[in-house]
Structure formats: structure tokens, C-alpha cells
Amino acid sequence: xxxxxxxxxxxxxxxxxxxxxxxxxxxxxxxxxxxxxxxxxxxxxxxxxxxxxxxxxxxxxxxxxxxxxxxxxxxxxxxxxxxxxxxxxxxxxxxxxxxxxxxxxxxxxxxxxxxxxxxxxxxxxxxxxxxxxxxxxxxxxxxxxxxxxxxxxxxxxxxxxxxxxxxxxxxxxxxxxxxxxxxxxxxxxxxxxxxxxxxxxxxxxxxxxxxxxxxxxxxxxxxxxxxxxxxxxxxxxxxxxxxxxxxxxxxxxxxx
Numbered sequence: 001x002x003x004x005x006x007x008x009x010x011x012x013x014x015x016x017x018x019x020x021x022x023x024x025x026x027x028x029x030x031x032x033x034x035x036x037x038x039x040x041x042x043x044x045x046x047x048x049x050x051x052x053x054x055x056x057x058x059x060x061x062x063x064x065x066x067x068x069x070x071x072x073x074x075x076x077x078x079x080x081x082x083x084x085x086x087x088x089x090x091x092x093x094x095x096x097x098x099x100x101x102x103x104x105x106x107x108x109x110x111x112x113x114x115x116x117x118x119x120x121x122x123x124x125x126x127x128x129x130x131x132x133x134x135x136x137x138x139x140x141x142x143x144x145x146x147x148x149x150x151x152x153x154x155x156x157x158x159x160x161x162x163x164x165x166x167x168x169x170x171x172x173x174x175x176x177x178x179x180x181x182x183x184x185x186x187x188x189x190x191x192x193x194x195x196x197x198x199x200x201x202x203x204x205x206x207x208x209x210x211x212x213x214x215x216x217x218x219x220x221x222x223x224x225x226x227x228x229x230x231x232x233x234x235x236x237x238x239x240x241x242x243x244x245x246x247x248x249x250x251x252x253x254x255x256x
Contacts, residue, residue, distance in 0.1 A: 006059040006251045008040045009092075011047050011080065013099055014066030020198050027064040030190040034240055038247045048076045052083060058092050060251035065098030065188060069153055070112045081107045084182070087161075093250040094182045095243075098151055101176070101184035108178060109159035114152060118214045119207055120170040121150040121200055122229040123236070126187060132165035132175060136249035137183050137242060146236035147187040148196045150203075155186065183246060189239030200230050 010028045015021065024030060028044050040060075045053055055061050063084070068074065084096060085107025096104040102112045126145045132138055138145075145166070155173035158164055166175035166185075175185045188196075200207065204226055211222035 003255060006040045006255055008042050009055055009058040009061045010042055010044050011052055011063045012044060013047050013064050014068050017202055024195050031062055034190040035243050038244055047080055052080050055092055059255045060092050061094045063096045063100035070102045070106055089179050089181050093254050095246050096184040098186060098188055101186050102153055102155055104184045105155045105158060108162055110155055111157040112153055113156045115154040117170050118210045119152050122196060123233045124149045126166045126168050126174045128166050129164055131163050135165055135177060137245050139245050141238055141241055145238045147239050148191040149187040150199050189242040193233050193235050197230060197233050
């Protein structure tokens with residue numbers, strides 16, 4: 001007997017820039033495009049406007065990134081914080097991405113700060129820990145992953161009962177787990193090279209200013225640094241494998 005198509009609730013935590021939306025859709029559309037071959041059914045809730053509601057009846061929950069910061073402490077974040085911080089194996093499995101990973105870490109007792117190393121954006125290398133190599137989220141992937149990223153904050157500390165799965169020199173916590181229920185990644189497994197390239201161009205002025213803060217000698221060096229990030233963007237299927245692993249090893253397992 002074929003298992004019914006998993007029902008995935010996407011909790012969208014904001015809107016991407018309107019110029020990016022015009023070409024690629026909003027954050028939820030990035031996921032549905034990246035997961036179009038996985039046989040899932042998706043339902044969208046826009047949390048800042050509508051609240052998060054109940055996850056009852058869904059087989060999995062995806063929580064997106066956003067341009068907002070966990071450090072803002074906006075009122076709409078509190079119900080989502082409570083949900084992500086639940087220390088229970090009940091309910092559907094959750095995948096928290098970028099901002100949502102940071103919110104989950106903070107909800108569980110960790111610390112989120114502005115990264116003193118500056119922005120991490122573009123195509124980056126992430127190294128799995130020993131636990132990461134054994135986690136089903138990264139099944140079939142090499143120890144060093146190639147993924148797309150864009151974030152200014154980072155998770156600087158995790159609580160003792162949260163397992164770090166991946167990191168790199170820019171962000172010590174790139175992925176973590178709590179029990180079977182929660183997986184979180186700092187990078188964007190759903191983003192492709194076109195999305196990331198557009199975001200780099202959109203944030204060029206901010207990134208050039210950040211490059212100066214990080215030691216670029218002058219404005220020319222700062223422009224060159226950002227151009228180098230843009231030139232380094234490259235395709236990788238690792239993000240899509242991660243999404244497929246989450247569906248097959250967590251969502252479908254919970255559905256069975």
C-alpha cells in the first residue's frame with residue numbers, strides 16, 4: 001500500500017525582498033520548488049500576520065528564515081519560540097532554517113548574537129561533526145558540505161542537551177538536533193545559486209560596509225571582497241539531499 005503524501009506545514013516568518021519575490025517567490029516558494037519531487041503537500045501560514053496556529057494534522061513542520069533578527073524580540077516570535085523550545089517528542093518533526101534555527105537554539109536555552117566575524121553569505125563549506133556524520137539528516141553526504149548561506153547573527157552557544165551536527169570557521173553551529181523531533185540548520189538548503197546571487201547583489205552596500213569593518217583596507221578592497229563572494233557562488237545538490245533526507249527519514253518515519 002502506498003503511503004499518503006506527507007502534509008507539510010510551512011511556517012513563514014517574514015517576506016524576502018520584493019525584487020527577489022518577483023523572480024523566485026517568497027521563502028515558502030523556495031522550499032516547494034526545492035522539494036517538488038518529494039511527493040509532499042504543503043500548507044502555508046504567515047506567522048507574523050496570522051500566528052502559527054496548531055501543527056495538529058500535519059506530518060512535518062518547516063520553519064523558514066527571514067530578514068528579521070531573533071535579537072529584535074518581536075511579539076509575534078513568542079508563540080513560535082514556545083513551539084520550537086518544546087522538549088517533547090510528541091507532534092510532527094520540525095526542520096528550522098536560518099532565523100528559525102537561531103530562534104530554536106535560543107528557545108532551548110542557547111545564545112544568539114551578532115556574529116563578530118561579520119556576514120556569512122554566498123556558497124560556503126560546512127563540516128559535519130561525528131554526530132552529524134551519523135545523523136539521518138545528512139545520510140549519503142560527505143563530511144564537508146557545500147551549501148548556500150546568508151546570515152548576520154549566529155548561534156554562539158548551545159545548551160548541554162542539544163547536539164551540534166555541523167559547523168565551520170564562520171559559525172561554530174551550522175546544524176543541531178534535539179531528540180528526534182527537531183533538526184535545525186543555519187544555512188539555506190532550499191536556496192539555489194540564483195537566489196543567493198540576487199541576495200548578494202541586493203545587499204552589496206551592506207556587505208561592503210561589513211567588509212570594511214572586517215579589515216578591508218579601503219572601499220575598493222571592500223568592493224573586491226563582495227565581488228569575490230559573488231564570483232564564488234556555485235551550485236550544489238547537498239541542500240536538496242538534506243531536504244529529501246528530512247522528509248524520508250523523519251517525516252515519513254513519523255507518518256508510518
